[in-house]
Amino acid sequence: MGDTADHQVYDLPQEAYGLFIDGEWRGKPNRSSPATSPATEEVIGTVTMGTEEDVSDAVVAATEAQQDLAAMTAFERAELVHELADAINSEADDLAMWLSADQGKPLTExxxxxxxAVEMYRDAAENVKRAGGETIPAADPDTRVFTLREPHGVYGVITPWNYPLTIPSEYLAPGLGVGNAIVWVPAPTTSVFSVKLVEVLAETGLPDGALNLVTGEGPVVGEAVVKHGGTDAVGFTGSPETGELVARNAGAKPTLLELGGNGPVIVLDDADIEHAAETVAGGCFTNAGQICTASERILVHEDVHEPFREQLLEHTKEVTLGHPLSEATDMGPLNNESVAKKMDAHVEDAVSKGATLLHGGERSTQLPGNLYYQPTVLDDVTTDMVTNEAETFGPIAPIITFSDYDEAIDIANGIDLGLSCGVFTESVSKMYRFAEQIHAGLININEGSAHWETHTPVGGHSKTDSGVGRIGGQYTIDEMSQVKNVTVNIDSTPK
Known part of the structure; x- marks a missing residue:
């Protein structure tokens, strides 16, 4: 593993960014906060800190616009969502640069x-055309029953900083496509990119007020969106702790919550070790491990522990930590100090309780700032260590050894998170056993826990704190709309 000491800067224009409400940009210079790149520490703009009043304005605008969206046909809205995809695609290079600067990920990622994201918008546009109802048999021969699928209305959407484009796209594309108007609150640490995205989308045929952007602190504008009486439904991706607060504040409103995960990946004794080690490394270090489905718990059968460990270590040493603009870089910095501190704490806790630090374990001193964290491998990890119990959300690969399959299942199900899981085995019977017994909403066989095709469903298992509902393809359309039952008496002649 090497660190690239390339100290280049993004050199992007520093502008003051406002809120986007009712089709207009509203600057608030007296309530602005500077935004810096985690990669270079350079200021890349200033962002408006919204208020409850701003949220109310956005909800009012969305309420009016939603009527226009609902009046459009599904095919008209599909055409609109395709137009959004075209707009993103036409500005792909510029958006990628701003995304890298604001989030910190390598430009290639x-x-x-x-x-x-372009693919997700196009997929949503096509799914909207098929979001119909059904005809239901009736007991009365003079009655016909059918269902309609309708939007919820005004949808509040709150998104995190790890994937500032694709995670919002999971909500915005299907939400607008099915006829909801959106009030979007992005994470404060990637709000500059969110503004850049909305600048692109605003140049399309979106009705004024259909998409509103309110930047600011989550406890202020995020909470206001959830609690506002004019918000009809809420979508949130983030931590289980914040998700629980969102659910309480939303009350009886429909909620779509995609919350945290903690792997695991399980390497059985008959696994293809070379494939497993390479795949797990990708799941640990892609996006610097800042993925809710990252491979943050690695359960390895004792019979293959040594060869797996050595191969994982080799793959880890090949990861180049460096500036996101360098072509040699595989992994950029963490996004913010909070997640870096969590990495520090989880590594310290594991080592203090007997884990063996095989690689990394500290921040790099060869790169600008203090957020570049070395890819880290821990062995001899036990279930009482915090890296097993809680989501680290960083570039960490903790290895836990097990001796039999029941033990592996117990360890996998032994925490309160259950978003995704990867199982490596050559046995069909073992595949089914683990797929059926692991408490996770997504089970990947001979793939890492982070593998997901965006048209398929993903979400938390109901026995865990990893969320409510399913995101992906038609499943998101179903979540972001509601079913109305219509009963018709076709013979109204008095008997």
Whole structure:
């Protein structure tokens, strides 16, 4: 593993960014906060800190616009969502640069995220055309029953900083496509990119007020969106702790919550070790491990522990930590100090309780700032260590050894998180056993826990704190709309 000491800067224009409400930009210079790049510490703009009043304005605008969206046909809204995809695609290079600067991920990963977002908008546009109801048999021969699928209305959306484009796209594309108007609150640490995205989308045929952006602190504007009486439904991606608060504040409103995970990946004794080690390394260090489905708990059968450990270590040493604009870089900085401190604490806790630090374990001193964290491998990890019990959300690979399959299942299900899981085995019977017994909403066989195709469902298992509902393709359309039952008496002649 090497650190690239490339100290280049993004050199992007520093502007003051406002809120986007009812089709207009509203600057609030007296309530602005500087935004810096985690990669270079350079100021890349100033962002408006919104208030409850701003949220109320956005909800009012969304309420009016939602009527226009609902009046459009599904095919008209699909065409609009395709137009949004075209707009993102036309500004792909510029958006990728801003995404890298604001979030910190390598430019190569940022470009992949932009391409994936375009695909998500196009997928949503096509799914909207098929979001119909059904005809239901009736007991009365003079009665016909059918269902309609309608939008909820004004949808509050709160998104995190780890994937500032694709995670919002999971909500915005299907939400607008099915006829909801959106009030979007992005994470404060990637709000500059959110503004840049909305600048692009605002140049399309979006009705004024259909998409509103309110930047600011979560406890202020995020909470206001959830609690506002004019918000009809809420979507949130983030930590389980904040998700629980969102659910309480939302009350009886429909909620779509995609919350945290903590792996695991399980390497059985019959696994293809070379494939497993390479795949797990990707799941640990892509996006610097800042993925809710990251491979943050690695359960390895004792019979293959040594060869797996050595191969994982080799793959880790090949990861180049460096400036996101360098072509040699595989992994950029963490996004913010809070997540870096969590990495520090989880490594310290594990080592103090007997874990063996095989690689990394500290921040780099060869790169600008203090957020570049070395890819880290821990062995001899036990279930009482915090890295097993809680989501680290950083570039960490903790290895836990097990001796039999029941023990592996117990360890996997032994915490309160259950978003995704990867299982490596050559056995069909073992595949089914683990797929059926692991408490996770997504089970990948011979893939890492982070593998996901965006048209398929992902979400938390109901026995855990990893969320409510399913995101992905048609499943998001279903979550972000409601079913109305219509009963018709076709013979109104008095008997």
């Amino acid at each position: 940022a470009k992949i995220e932009v391409d994936l």
